[in-house]
Amino acid sequence: MIEAQQLTKRYGTTLAVDDLTFTVAAGQVTGFLGPNGSGKSTTMRMIVGLDAPTSGRITVAGRGYGKLRFPLHEVGALLDAHAVHPGRSARNHLVWLADTNVIPRRRVDVVLAMVGLTEVAHRRAGTFSLGMGQRIGIAAALLGDPQVLIFDEPINGLDPEGILWVRRLLRSLADEGRTVLVSSHLMAEMALTADHLIVIGRGRLLASGSVAEFIERTSGHHVRVATPQAPGLAALLREKGATVTANGAEELSVKGMECRDVGILAAGAGLTLYELSAQRASLEDAYMELTHEHADFRAPADSPLRSTR
Numbered sequence: 001m002i003e004a005q006q007l008t009k010r011y012g013t014t015l016a017v018d019d020l021t022f023t024v025a026a027g028q029v030t031g032f033l034g035p036n037g038s039g040k041s042t043t044m045r046m047i048v049g050l051d052a053p054t055s056g057r058i059t060v061a062g063r064g065y066g067k068l069r070f071p072l073h074e075v076g077a078l079l080d081a082h083a084v085h086p087g088r089s090a091r092n093h094l095v096w097l098a099d100t101n102v103i104p105r106r107r108v109d110v111v112l113a114m115v116g117l118t119e120v121a122h123r124r125a126g127t128f129s130l131g132m133g134q135r136i137g138i139a140a141a142l143l144g145d146p147q148v149l150i151f152d153e154p155i156n157g158l159d160p161e162g163i164l165w166v167r168r169l170l171r172s173l174a175d176e177g178r179t180v181l182v183s184s185h186l187m188a189e190m191a192l193t194a195d196h197l198i199v200i201g202r203g204r205l206l207a208s209g210s211v212a213e214f215i216e217r218t219s220g221h222h223v224r225v226a227t228p229q230a231p232g233l234a235a236l237l238r239e240k241g242a243t244v245t246a247n248g249a250e251e252l253s254v255k256g257m258e259c260r261d262v263g264i265l266a267a268g269a270g271l272t273l274y275e276l277s278a279q280r281a282s283l284e285d286a287y288m289e290l291t292h293e294h295a296d297f298r299a300p301a302d303s304p305l306r307s308t309r
Helices: 040-047 090-100 106-114 130-142 160-175 187-193 211-218 230-239 259-268 283-294
Strands: 002-011 014-024 028-033 055-060 075-078 148-152 179-183 196-201 204-210 221-226 243-246 251-255 275-280
Touching: 002 040, 014 040, 014 055, 014 196, 014 204, 028 040, 028 160, 028 187, 040 055, 040 075, 040 148, 040 179, 075 130, 090 106, 090 130, 106 130, 130 148, 130 160, 160 179, 160 187, 187 283, 196 211, 196 283, 204 211, 204 283, 211 283, 221 259, 230 243, 230 251, 230 259, 259 275
Parallel strands: 028 179, 028 196, 075 148, 148 179
Antiparallel strands: 002 014, 002 055, 196 204, 221 251, 221 275, 243 251
């Protein structure tokens, strides 16, 4: 388990993390989401002792990372896929980590096989693609067989097969009862992988809960209705307390009422329906709605590319 309590980090006058409190439980994949500059990487760095909190505390299994005698046995982390000396082979990099953390060298060959790098283990890391670098980083995180695993954008540079492999790996680690914290900007992937979400913006906690709860609480769902008598149906729906938005002359978006109830109301009034369907928001929809005002860098809504010639 990872616990942050009133965690704050300042860099001079910049407030990177602001009074952040959350828990990452064992046995599930927790997605750590937020816009660029929201404080995700800073928080992850504080978990593994690379940055010290200005105030508050963050612990792993009740202890600060600095108090762990052999950290890789308890916490595995991929924070930077480039954190390997380019002149060192993949195997030698892992051997060095194993020796400094009293991990048997046979474990190096095990994790190389797990990430699919056995055949290139003696190649220099500087010749590797971004995806292969990610695999080295994942191997390093798994090296000590830890109970807590932290991954910052682990699927960057991976092909579709590699993305599927990471997804299955994360799920299998959580199913073994481990604590898994993973950040990603790919909402579709998080929707498939994560059980729980922690969403931050400008260093502050915006939401915490299951994926389904987050979507329902943030964007919810609506009913789409197509009818040639849209104004009349809209008036009836509003009388029943529903929120109705017209999308063109014949289409309505209805919140606060289920499909069944809309259909019954329309039938009772003798109205014709061309379409009646429940529309569920996606994780991306909910995320964008929640974080829009917390992003430091936003493109204009209408920013067509123009030739400079």
